[in-house]
Amino acid sequence: MKQLIRRLTRVAESSTQYYLLRSEQAKRRTRRSASGVPEGHLPVYVGEEEMERFVVSARFLNHPVFAELLKRSAQEYGYEQEGVLRIPCRVVVFERILELLKKGKAEEEIVRLFSEDFV
CATH class of the missing domain: 1.20.5 (Single alpha-helices involved in coiled-coils or other helix-helix interfaces)
Known part of the structure; x- marks a missing residue:
């Protein structure tokens, strides 16, 4: 018992x-x-005139293209942005960059695409 x-x-x-x-x-x-926003991700608003919301994996922030996007964001909106991060980039280009990053495509292809949009 x-x-x-x-x-x-x-x-x-x-x-x-x-x-x-x-x-x-x-x-x-x-x-x-x-x-x-799931854990390990962050929201960003992307666009020039009209902004579109994206939820991006934090692991992409280490990529050189994101470093450049963040630099341009700071130049455009300043370092003291409040609220959600805003990125001045065409939505179509940003979608393509995310797609290539998710697929693990070659960095050169992403940098080329990014450069063409801003030249």
């Missing part, structure tokens, strides 16, 4: 831990979905 009680106690404790873990995960998901 004592063994049965011990087993049931362990099962109850593990299910409580499982429930607590699941509720913490649910809270994190709720926090992310409230802003509409």
